[in-house]
Amino acid sequence: MKAKIYVTLKEGILDPQGRAVQQSLQTLGFPAVEDVRIGKFLEVDIVETEQAAAEAQVRSMCEKLLANPVIENYRYELTEVSLPK
Amino acid sequence: MKAKIYVTLKEGILDPQGRAVQQSLQTLGFPAVEDVRIGKFLEVDIVETEQAAAEAQVRSMCEKLLANPVIENYRYELTEVSLPK
Amino acid sequence: MKHDNKPSTTESLSKALIHQHGLSDEEYQAILAHLGREPNLTELGVFSVMWSEHCSYKSSRIHLKRFPTEGPRVVQGPGENAGAVDIGDGLAAVFKMESHNHPSFIEPFQGAATGVGGILRDIFTMGARPIALLDSLRFGELDHAKNRHLLQGVVSGISFYGNCIGVPTVGGEITFNDIYSKNPLVNVFCLGIVEKDRLLKGLAQGEGNLVLYIGAKTGRDGIHGATMASDSFDDASEKKRPNVQVGDPFLEKLLLEACLEFLEQDLLIGIQDMGAAGLTSSSCEMAARSGTGIELDVALVPRRESGMTPYEILLSESQERMLLVAKPGKQDAVLAICHKWGIDAAVVGKVTNDGLLRIKDGTQTVAEIPAKALAEEGPRYDRPAAPPSYQDSLQSLNLDMLPDVKNPDEVLIALLGSPTIASKAWVFRQYDYMVGTNTVVCPGSDAAVVRLKGTQKSLAITTDGNSRYCLLNPHMGGSLAVAEAARNLVCSGAEPIGVTDCLNFGNPERPDIMWQFVMAVEGIADACRALNIPVVSGNVSFYNETNGLSIYPTPILGMVGLIDAPEHITTQWFKQAGDHILLLGQTNEDLGGSEYLKVIHAREQGIIPWLDLEVEQRLHRCLLELIRQGWIQSAHDCSEGGLLVTLAECCITSPLAPLGAQITIPPHRIRLDGVLFGESPSRAVISVKPEHLDAVREAIVQAGVPLTDLGRVTSSSFDVTIQQAAPVSPICFSLPGSHLADIWKHSLAKQLDGDE
């Protein structure tokens, strides 16, 4: 299985990187850009064919390591892929 | 419009972060994790209602600033949102 | 001998393929002679990188022989991963400088980062713990967005790598000139410390000893990076964006600690990093140095991509990898340390006695080449050299055409704010320059000083080079760079003990470029010989040219000096109001090639200052004597911007609050701008407590060094009175020290961040 995991800053938390990117986009000639938020996009390959088992693992990874609940939210999608072996 | 932009490392480019996270997940008790690749996930709000115009802008932003064409690929999705004003 | 398993050479290689590999017809003939047969594709690739300019030094080698490389302190001269000099207490200082110009133009962040990674490996493969990095940078002017972008990328790349691995970046230099817009220069210097008798070398001795690969897995990164560095750019290469390497400082930190543990436990015969031309260069160089051979099985090499061919595995330039030869029976201990640090490691081959680099892929032999043919017997060229036709016009400048200075205060302000002179804090505050807690003089003085814990000693380090001088007169320019580096060390209280160089030039196939190179090397060699400073390592970067336009000849020196006692560490800024200010050395009308001419008159022309090496040496002896007597409070060498800028810097560069000065410039016989902004070498400004003034004066006179009293240190404003030959009345101005400090401090940040 392949998990696509999106980790984003919680609403209301200032995103210094996003703000800087927004400002540079504006000076670069994109005045229409109102807001930029920057998060992480992780692709995780898991040798696991069962949807439920894979899902449990992904959730647990996110909680233990991949996202920091003080500042971040996460969501994920699982897709089946045929891994060799 | 809201653009969701995914910036990922090109195939074959080393991903030191992904490697460290994968190893740590393995020792944390997720032996099934075979590979981790870490990219960026950007949400960009644009004051622009026309799909085509927004798309052109997003592509240009990605090429100029958001992705580093030497080592990264990007893709995006555009969704309509009702911005206040 | 087994003849059954020779590398196959089925199809003949086409001429086009040979040329694509950057090999000339004559070079190909030489390959045939070395092999006694046609090479196969893998072998062609191996020859191509090893015989590239970058790896073989084919255009430079015969000239580099001019450098003095010996001296009582030299423990290791050129020829190893880095040079080493004895610093007493059983210790050696190991250092080298390397360029990463081409990769940094293509991908500034990763290019600069991997440059730092590479030079660090050169140091710790010698068994030394790296304790300081310095970076020497050249960029186009900051009014172009592209140049700002390159600078920002390069600085954050150096910061990313150096900070993460925990080696302080304690200094460096950066200057700006549009000639570097399409060929920025990124040279990185690294210094390490090792117990003298534990110095490791890149050796592969002892038939049957095992060869181990450790570090990152091999990918398809930077294949033919070495040949790229030996090629000029054109606009198309910006689009080509060839295979960029990505650095992993975290992995390198683990490698560093693991390597130092190997040393601790005495497990190795030899070790070498896989830099340019990766597995190929490390293996054949180790074998060639030792007069042995190496047999490698590429099937055993840890890989991160599937389907890699032997050609790709051999030529990959993936970062953070090392090749080592273990002492008999010690391979398991090596593997255990690697395991502890979480580093990939594998036995990939063994040392042989047949002098061959033999590459196998499982049971099949895919390449077999005499190691010496690759590493030592490559082509050598004595390329034609002749001064460019425009050399005379560069030097001719009629100063009488230019008005003398009317408002020196305005010029001073313009110079202090010009990016080449302004504070470089925008750059170095992105670097962790304190980690290790040895940096006793942080960036901002003439040289950085790092202490050696457990001893009374410290080392002063500087990098220097003035490419405009080298353009106008490469021979003198080379000598001036050495003199300036040494003067910077001496002003910090150190005796210069060794130097490394990084020679950045254009296309060596052009006679004018070759002439610049040969002249600069001679100039450096002359000065090093006169000042008794051995060259122990170095690096050459040619082909710094885009669309036929070459950079200015840019040799950079990285010099190391020894300070025996902590009391002798001296910084450039004034310490206390009331102290006397003295100028040592003679001021001539040295405006040619000066920063003043460029900033104020937009000229990069003229006759550059004449350096008298004996005078220079006299100044050094005198300064060191004054410092060792404990007589002086500060010493600052006079260089870019001339006397007035130097004096202002003495007031405003202190990490504490700025001080002022009351300066009187005595009447003069030369142009006023020459007095104030000329760049005569062999000068320094010192400050002295009143109680030592007489002793200092006497010592200077005794030493035969010209002396001028300039005034006193004050608490706040920078007051200057310039006396004129009677009856002209003196020129006076007064500027608040804080105003000068603001201009100097914020100029770079203003241009780069648009704020502050």
Place this chain on the structure above:
Amino acid sequence: MNIGIVVFPGSNCDRDCAYVASDVIGQSAQFIWHQETSLGEMDAIILPGGFSYGDYLRTGAIAHLSPIMDAVKAFAKQGGLVLGICNGFQILLESGLLPGAMLRNRGLSFRCEEVYVRVENAETPFTNQCHPGQVLKIPIAHAEGNYYTDPVTLSSLQANAQVIFRYCDADGQSTGPSNPNGSLDHIAGIRNAAGNVLGMMPHPERCAERALNNTDGFLVFQSMVASLKTQARLTAR
């Protein structure tokens, strides 16, 4: 007294802390590898600065899952002194020993420079040699020191005098420009509710010797020694 310094892969101020502990304040310093599961007989623990696991993913994120961290948590729970410096502070946050999280510096880039901090609480095991409101000059070196926490936690930190250091200028005023990274409420260092765990972004080990031209950081280590001595006297009684 025994000071244990935890070494994670990528720690790079471990040796600097050990040098101060042994050569400057004359105590015994020991390195503890992150794979260990016990601390041994330690009187205080330092989580040093650096780039544990390269700071990959998030600063301190991977390190906080190292085997040794359970022992560090247990030690802290029993009241043992734990000092986290820079990356060590980030690890303490990730592990929950201290509340909050670090964001990227406001200016985005790494900053290495001397800054001023004001001692907000001089009655802690880490600051008892300072006087309240004392301004210390201590270097920082980080890219992610922009402290963040939710408003409820912030007010409880304030109410319980858990904010130990705030960025300020040389005169002790906290202003925008005196805050190098944009941290909430100018926070440079906080302690836990029990008072025995301190996290701080500035590096006291970089300014604890005259040779380095600044000795303000010495006060932090000296405070720890004083506090442990008092503790030892009390238990002996």
